[in-house]
């Protein structure tokens with residue numbers, strides 16, 4: 001089945017349009033002050049308006065308080081909140097109940113034991129996103145452009161429909177899909193020319209590679 005493709009950390013109408021025109025299923029906007037991709041609530045609402053239903057919209061946020069989640073729900077009205085902090089399963093359930101929005105919970109993975117956390121969030125979060133752990137020295141919990149050992153994911157229940165992120169780009173997406181078999185992939189740094197600067201050329205190259213992978217699959221008997 002064709003994987004979902006989320007292009008995350010978009011901040012300009014031009015790059016948003018590139019992602020949408022190439023068929024991104026999800027587009028993401030980051031609200032985290034330390035991020036080079038940070039968007040405040042109002043510009044984020046404008047980006048969501050520009051999407052106009054052509055893809056699912058996702059706000060990426062880190063340990064948001066109730067005031068912030070209310071602003072997201074009322075002023076931005078995305079389809080999803082992506083929680084990239086230390087939100088517990090209880091907090092995920094509470095945020096879902098308060099906003100009525102779908103929630104994608106990001107879990108950091110570096111070793112097999114990190115996958116134990118999946119069980120607690122499965123059935124609470126609408127989707128689980130498996131991402132790399134924050135590298136030493138980084139002040140970002142995501143968007144660091146580093147990948148992890150995807151072979152670890154072979155231990156997951158094959159029925160778990162998760163998104164994979166962390167350092168995916170046009171050069172390794174075929175390998176990511178082959179090894180990890182996620183139901184969706186999430187890309188940010190891999191389509192940038194510099195941290196926080198999305199690049200239309202790289203977005204196109206990434207989707208060209210996905211088209212190439214799909215055509216190879218289609219040609220197999």
Ligand SMILES: O=C(O)c1ccccc1N[C@@H]1O[C@H](COP(=O)(O)O)[C@@H](O)[C@H]1O
Pocket residue numbers: 008009028030032035036037060061062084131140141142143144145146165166167168186187188189190
């Ligand atoms: O992109 C950010 O700056 C960011 C900040 C805070 C939390 C998450 C963030 N990004 C998310 O991290 C993953 C992986 O990104 P990458 O492809 O390795 O750059 C993705 O979901 C981003 O949206």
